[in-house]
Amino acid sequence: MKRELAEAARDLAAYIRNLDENLAELPRPGAVKTAPAALPKAKAPPAPAEVPPPTIMTKKPADMDALAAQVKSCRKCGLGDSRLNAVFGVGTYKAKVVFVGEGPGFQEDHLGEPFVGRSGQLLDKILETVLGLKRSEVYIANIVKCHPMKNPADPESHGNDRPPTPDEIAACRPYLDEQLRFIKPACIVTLGSVPTKVLLNTDKGISLVRGRSYDYPVEIVPGRPIKVIPTYHPAALLRNPNLKRDTWEDMKMLKTFLETGKIT
Numbered sequence: 001m002k003r004e005l006a007e008a009a010r011d012l013a014a015y016i017r018n019l020d021e022n023l024a025e026l027p028r029p030g031a032v033k034t035a036p037a038a039l040p041k042a043k044a045p046p047a048p049a050e051v052p053p054p055t056i057m058t059k060k061p062a063d064m065d066a067l068a069a070q071v072k073s074c075r076k077c078g079l080g081d082s083r084l085n086a087v088f089g090v091g092t093y094k095a096k097v098v099f100v101g102e103g104p105g106f107q108e109d110h111l112g113e114p115f116v117g118r119s120g121q122l123l124d125k126i127l128e129t130v131l132g133l134k135r136s137e138v139y140i141a142n143i144v145k146c147h148p149m150k151n152p153a154d155p156e157s158h159g160n161d162r163p164p165t166p167d168e169i170a171a172c173r174p175y176l177d178e179q180l181r182f183i184k185p186a187c188i189v190t191l192g193s194v195p196t197k198v199l200l201n202t203d204k205g206i207s208l209v210r211g212r213s214y215d216y217p218v219e220i221v222p223g224r225p226i227k228v229i230p231t232y233h234p235a236a237l238l239r240n241p242n243l244k245r246d247t248w249e250d251m252k253m254l255k256t257f258l259e260t261g262k263i264t
């Protein structure tokens with residue numbers, strides 16, 4: 001009996017030691033989340049079935065203005081029937097960095113410009129305070145150019161946004177790659193999970209992928225891969241201010257790249 005009690009006490013002590021070690025590895029409440037150190041170099045992540053492959057336009061426009069005109073009259077997917085305005089993009093065609101979001105929302109649809117409203121104001125603030133850049137010195141666009149709505153019959157209602165479907169993304173994707181071919185940026189910043197999954201051809205969420213840079217899997221400039229820096233969508237920062245610190249880190253990485261050409 002005594003021996004059994006001693007063994008049970010030893011087992012219990014070992015269990016508690018093990019528990020302590022596991023608890024020590026858990027992040028403390030409020031601790032800053034760091035980039036996952038063990039992430040593999042994901043230059044060619046696995047392609048999830050629902051992400052459309054990169055595409056090339058068969059009818060090439062002469063320049064960005066011709067491309068914008070094509071987008072304005074496009075009806076390649078159902079979003080073209082319900083949009084108020086196609087939202088082509090904004091900024092300079094000489095931008096070193098292109099920011100890519102998911103798709104236009106209510107205000108973007110009404111104004112025909114990406115990232116207006118509270119998310120857009122926060123993006124402008126990030127550009128100015130961290131990068132020292134104005135909206136007019138970068139380029140901002142979306143994966144899809146027309147507003148995806150839950151109820152397409154009611155473009156005047158708020159709270160009607162939804163993510164674009166894989167078919168809508170596949171239909172619209174060539175426009176973005178063509179925009180990149182005209183701009184030839186050094187870097188793309190993907191804002192949130194949808195553009196990150198589509199442009200990096202990965203099924204991993206933004207929190208797993210951010211914190212480092214990748215090569216854009218589509219060759220835009222022969223022999224010079226465009227760097228991709230994924231970060232959170234400004235709307236996510238408005239919902240959860242704890243994400244700001246990670247976003248600032250990502251933007252500092254971008255700033256260093258723009259200033260020195262070096263990137264992690």
Ligand code: SF4
Pocket residue numbers: 071074075076077078079080081086144145146168171172
């Ligand atoms: S979302 Fe893109 S593909 Fe669909 S209608 Fe608009 S511009 Fe055309």
